[in-house]
Amino acid sequence: MMSTRALGLGSALRKAALNPNLVRNQVAMRNIAGKRFIQVESLRPAQNIEILNSQRLKRPSSPHFTIYQPQLTWLLSIVHRGTGIALGGLFYGFSIAYLIAPTTFDTAHIVEVVAGLPEGVKYAGKALLAAPFAFHSFNGVRHLSWDLLKLLSLKGVYRSGYTVLGASAVATAYLTFFQ
Structure with missing residues (x-):
């Protein structure tokens, strides 16, 4: 055990630290000061809910x-999250539908249904799928460049x-009309 001299405690500090009456008084003061006299x-x-709602x-x-004036940074961030949620929801929805009814959602049946649609509906459907995919992909590359500490000014x-x-618009047009 270390002595108080080795710890650098002076005689006055040693008396105060080792005095049992002082410790008892501190405990009593802590109990008095720690109590709240609030009527509950x-x-x-x-x-409770009414009080919370009024607050x-x-x-x-x-x-x-x-x-705040809309800025490109937060608009693209919101759209990036939205396209991620939409693409993920579409993927999981199709996967669950395939697990539930594999004969209805097989590739041959889907190709047959799409072949019977009018041309305008096909192009609209392709654009609705291509736009979020292209934007989310290019914006994901943009975020990866930020992770590499590039383009942060x-x-x-x-x-x-x-x-x-711009790249999303070009890729959407390409995927819609040339694929």
Whole structure:
């Protein structure tokens, strides 16, 4: 065990630290100071919700859309998330449908159904599938370049954003009309 001298405690500090009366007084003071003298009243759950809702109405709301000018960065971020959710939902929906009814959703049956559609519906369907796929792919490459610490200046972010929009438009047109 280390002595108080080795720890660098002086005689006054040693007396204060090792005095049992002082420790007892500190515990008593902590118990007195730690108590709250607040009267508590039990409320029904409906009253609790009413109080909470009234407090929420008085709380200030975030200004987000109401005062800020739309910027390319957050618009593309919102669209990227939306296209990811849409493509993922479409993939999982088709996969589950194939598991439930494999004879209805086999490749031959799908080709037969699509072949019977009018040309306008085919092009619209291809565009609806190609646009989110192209945008999400190109914007994903943009995010990967950010992970490599490229194009992170304000000019680079906007230039890559407009590049993603242009490349997505060209790829959508190509996939819609030439594939």
